[in-house]
Every structure is written in structure tokens, then in C-alpha cells.
Amino acid sequence: MLADLKPHRKDLVFDLVEEAGFDTTDWVESFKHAAGYKANPKYCYEWAYVQPGKLIILNLWHSNMDEEHGQIVHRGTFRADAEFRRLKGGKQQWVDRARRLDEALQVALRKNLPVRVIIVDGDRREKEAVDGPSSKVRFRKLDPEPWTITAYDWETGACELTRGILEGRFVDQFDLEQTSKSAPERREVTTSSFIRDPAVRRRVLARANGRCELCGEPGFKMASGAVYLETHHVVPLADGGDDHESNVVALCANDHRRAHFADNREEIARRFQVRNGGASMSVSEVAVTS
Template sequence: MLADLKPRRKNLVFDLVEEAGYDTTDWVESFKRAAGYKANPKYCYEWGYVQPGRLIILNLWHSNMVEEHGQIVHRGTFRADAEFRRLNGAKQQWVDRARRLDGALQVALRENLPVRVIIVDGDRREKEAVDGPSSRVRCRELDPEPWTITAYDWDTGSCELTRGILDGRFVDQFDLEQTSKSGPERREVTTSSFVRDPAVRRRVLSRAKGRCELCGEQGFKMASGAVYLETHHIVPLADGGDDHAINVVALCANDHRCAHFGDDREEIARKLHAVANAFSDTASRIAVVH
């Protein structure tokens, strides 16, 4: 529960990012003095950290988290926070740090990276207090559970982060990839060069309700209790297909392979278009009624 995540100890940021799996080599080597590198100001005051291909780490306030339907969620718009600070004369380092948080989210989305969170608690400066004292962190701890980006608006930077990767009712192959990257011994995984909107994947998995949208069979249940299906773009992104629910379906692993490589893949694509269009039409009629 959310109350259980409230940090009780004030650990060093260096120790926490290292625990998360971040490469601290430059953190150590860029500090001139042999001793005291853990206080390297180039790093220890940052609000987020990016290790491409591996993970991102964010410092998030416990007070900004909410508990919804059994999951812990953080919502915000770091980009808008940065712009507010810039327009209202805040310290430039605060503006830059907020911008880098938004940039970290974009890296995570492009590379399908897990998000590790350092949960902080203490005297938090309100965003509007641009000329006030800095926030004072009294406690900070690394959440042992990875988080995932469940929604992100590329136009505004508005984002939603949810604790856990496989804790939802339905998961897909991109969730498994994140889990692999977040493990203590990272396995090599194949990543796509195309950015997929996590909100679209979640919407399609929810629409399918755990059943393959081609054959109707139930996906298999994972140890976490989540039901596994694979999300599939009917018209591939590489061919100009839209990253939209009308072009994405949830399939069992066997039908997903068939949709890509079967000798009847063109017929499968026609069937899948009909499935996605049917749901789109239903959603439109509901919207009109309401």
C-alpha cells in the first residue's frame, strides 16, 4: 500500500542509483578528490538519471503518489513544470532538472526501458514558490519494484507512471522486455526502433479482456496473475501504420507469429481490421449516446 512505501531512512543518492544498476563510473572519475565522490555535485543533486539501453531513475515525492484500484500511480507534467519555473524566474538549475526529467521519460519510451524510482519525503517546496528555499529531503529509499510509463503525451509531456510492470491484469511482450532489463543480471533483448504509446497498448489489452482477438482463446496466466497476450500492429509502423487502437490488436503468441509469417497473413490482416473497426464503431456509438 502507499503508506508502506513512505521512506524511513535517508540513504545516499549514490548508493541508491548504484543499487538500481546505474553505472556510476563517471560519477566517481569526474570528481577531482579521491574521497567524497559520493557527494559529486555533478550528479547527486539531479532529479533523474538515464543509462541508455538499461534504465532510467527518477526521484519522486511520496506525497505526489496516489493509490488507485490497487495500484500506485504518479501523474505529472515535468515539461510544464520546467516552463512554469522558467517564466517565473526560478533558478536555472531547477528548470534544467525538470526538463531532464521529461527527457528521461522520452528515452525510456524510445528504448522501452524500466523506470526505477527513488521515493523521497520531507519538506517539499511548492512549484509556485520559485524564489523560496530548496526542498529538504528527510528520507529517501529506492523502491525495490520497477515502475512503468503507462501514459505519455508527446505534445504536452503529461505522463502517468505506475508501480510494477507485471502487476496489471493484462500484459504483453513489451512488459516482459522491461522486466528483463530491470533484472539484476540483464539479458540481451531485441528492441524496436519505433516508439509505441503505452496507453494504446493498455487500451487494446483491456479491450481484449485476456482473449486473443483472432482465435478467441484465453491468453496464458503468468505467475503474477496477469494474463499474457501480444500486441500487434495490423499495418506495421515501418509501413506507415498508425500507433492507434484501431490499428492494434491483442493476439495469442501463436496467432501473432501467424500474422507476421503465415502464408495466409493477408487474410489474417483483413480479419484483424474488421475486429479493430468493430470495436471502434462500438466506442463511437457509446460516445454519441453519452
């Protein structure tokens, strides 16, 4: 429940990012006074932290979170917030921090990184009060659950973050990759060559409703209760395919391999192109003709 996430103590930012798995070496070494490195101003006032290939960490206000259909979400447009502050003559550090938070989201999308969230609460400055006093954080804690970016508009920066990675009704291979990266002991890094819109993946998985769009069989149920299928671009992104629902299908793991490597893979692709192009073809018809 959202109320359960509200922090009631004020932990140090350094301790929280270290707990999340962030490498604090430079945080310590770049501060002249060795005894007070946890207060290093180069880091402790930031709104976002990026560790390439591993994770990003965001400071998010509890008051900006909502509970919807059993999930906790946060929506915002940090890029627009930065521009608003700039145009209204707000403090440059606030402009820069908002921009860096938006840039952190882009890094996470490009590399399919998990998002860890430090939840903050206290006296929050109104957006319009650009020349007023800074917000006062009175409580903060690290959410033990990773978050995922479930929507992001590259034109405007409008984003939606949802608590949990495998908590949705349907998940795919990119969700599993995020979960693997969020494990504290993991050190290997897997990267995505092309940026995939998380909202497209979610809509395709919802469209499939838990059944492979080639063979019609249900995906397997995970321990979390989510149904697992794999999203697949009919025309690969490397070949100029669109990252759009019309070019993406949800397949069971076996049929995903077939779509890539089977001797009739071109026929499978053509069938999906016909179906997604508007022709009437059911899942069973695709399976029979493939």
C-alpha cells in the same frame, strides 16, 4: 500499500543508484576529491538518471503518489513544470532538472526501458514558490519494484507512471522485455525500433479482456496473476500504420506469429482492418473466416 512505501531513512543517492544498477564510473572519476565522490554535485542533485539501453532512475516525491484500484500511480507534467519555472524566473538548475526528467521519460519510451524510482519525502517547496528555498529531502529510499510508464502525451509531456511491470491485469511482450532489462544480472540490450504508446497497448489489452482477438482462446496466466497476450500492429508502423487502438490487436503468441508469417497473413490483416474499421465482426467470426 502507499503508506508502506514512505521512506523512514535517508540513504545516499549514490548508493541507491548503484543499487539500481546504474553505472557510477563517471560519478567517481569526474570528482577531484577521491574520498568524497559520493557527493559529486554533477550527479547527486539530479532528479533523473539515464543509463542508455538499460534503465532510467527518477527521484519522485511520495506525496505525489496515489493509490488507485490496488495500484500505486504517479502523474505529472515535468515539461510544463520546467516552463512554469522558466517564465516565473525560477532557478535555472530547477528548470534544467525538470526538463532532463521529461527527457529521461522519452528515452525510456523510445527504448522500452524500465523505470526505477527513488522515493523521497521531506519539506517540499510549493510549485508557485519559484524564488523560495529549495525543497529539503529528509528521507529517501529505492523502491525495490520497477515502475512502468503507462501513459505519456508527446505534445504536453503529461505522464502517468505505475508501480510494477507485471502487476496489471493484462500484460504483453513489451512488459516482459522491461522486466528482463530490470534484472540486475542482465547485460544484453534489446531495443524497440518504433515508439509505441503504452496507453494504446493498455487499452487494447483491456478491450481483449484476456482473450486472443483472432482465435478467441484465453491467454496464459502468469505467476503474477496477469494474463499474457501480445500486441500487434495490423498495418506495421514501418509501413505507416497508426499507433492507435484501431490498428492494434491483442493475440496469443501463436497467432501473433501467424499474423506475421502465415501464408494467409494478408487475409488475417484484412479481417482485422474490416473489424476495426467499424464493421460488425465477432472474435469467433474472425477465427472462422481466417
